[in-house]
Amino acid sequence: MSVPGLLQHFMTDDISEPPSSCINRIIHQFTAVGIYHKFLLATIKTTIFKDIMAIKTLGAKAAAALDQELMSTGAFSLDQLMELAGLAVSQAVYRLQPLDGGRRILVACGPGNNGGDGLVAARHLYQYGYSPTIFYPKRSKNDLYQRLAKQLEDLEVPFVDDFSSALTSTDHVVDAIFGFSFSGEVREPFPAVIQALQDTKLPVTSVDAPSSWDIEEGPPASGLGSSFMPTALISLTAPKPLVKHFKGRHFVGGRFVTPSIAKKFDFEIPEYKGIDQVVEVEVTGQKL
Incomplete structure (x- = not known):
């Protein structure tokens, strides 16, 4: 048999x-x-x-509630969570893009928390020996984001205005534009960026969600972003429902989640090794 x-x-x-x-x-x-x-x-x-073994996911409302739980009963501050999330992103990129395979990393940052995660990741990547470049067209006036940007400027990490031009001189792209709170249409100046991400042959790592994807339903049925499939996805805290549509390498970064909070939101914390802040898993939930 x-x-x-x-x-x-x-x-x-x-x-x-x-x-x-x-x-x-x-x-x-x-x-x-x-x-x-x-x-x-x-x-x-x-x-x-x-x-x-089906992976457990968190929808947009549950993910937002989890963040609030981490900052209330979990006693984390927003900048702590952003630092840990950005560190996880940098470790995923380190695995995907070894230094000897190309050090030039283009980080596309949106105006919200996802963009903040990207700024933190860029700082860590610089410390690892990479040469990051930042595309950050809609800078937030929030003090936290301004400080994150200044930290990169003090390291002389370049900020660029022309995303398409920057793509011609990079080895890997980090998509940190939109996260789990994204909904509706992609607004300026990001439609051209999403199109470029969709068309590029370069490896792309998306942070929490491929930008333009609906957090619940995945890629748009047609038009901008409908054929955008990044090389890798790092789900922060826990995977989101869109992961069922994803076909690349999948990482989870959320080592800061306590067992009690994970139990409350009904998902399992993956097994992290050593000092790792990320773990690679299949979209089915099986560890690789």
Whole structure:
């Protein structure tokens, strides 16, 4: 009998059974009937996870509520969360774009928190040895964002006004324009930027959401952004529903979330290793 056939024989119809419990029960039953082999068990685990391990996601309202929870009961400040989020983004880029593969990183920043995450990531990337360039056409008057920009200016990180021109002299693009709160139409000056991201052959890493995508429904059905598929996506805190439409490499960065808050919002904290602030996962939720 094939592995899928064996699995079907031992599986139950109880969809409430946790995946870990299901796996342990099936392995125990396989052992009981004398079927025990490392390769076979590895195949069993892979098959089970592909079939039943669906990733938990947070919609826009839940993500906003989680941020508020982190800043209330979690006792984090906004600048702390932004620093940790930007650090996670920088680590994902470090994995995706090794220094010997090209050091020029173009960071496109929007006017809100997503753009702030991008500014923080650029500072860390500079410290890692990269040469970041910042496209930040709608600077916020908020003191936090102004300080983040000044920190980069003090490092002599260049800010540019022409995104299309900057694309011709970079190795990797960070899309930190719109995050989970985006809805509606893309407004100036960003339509041309989204079009350029959609058309470029360069690797693109999107922060929390590919810019122009609806947080719940994914890419637009037609028009601007409909064929934008970044190389990688880093979901901050937890993945958003749009991840089901994503086909690239997927990272999660949210090591600052406490177990009690994760339990309250009904999602699992992935297993981070060592000093890592990110973990790569499949869109099904399985760790890579």
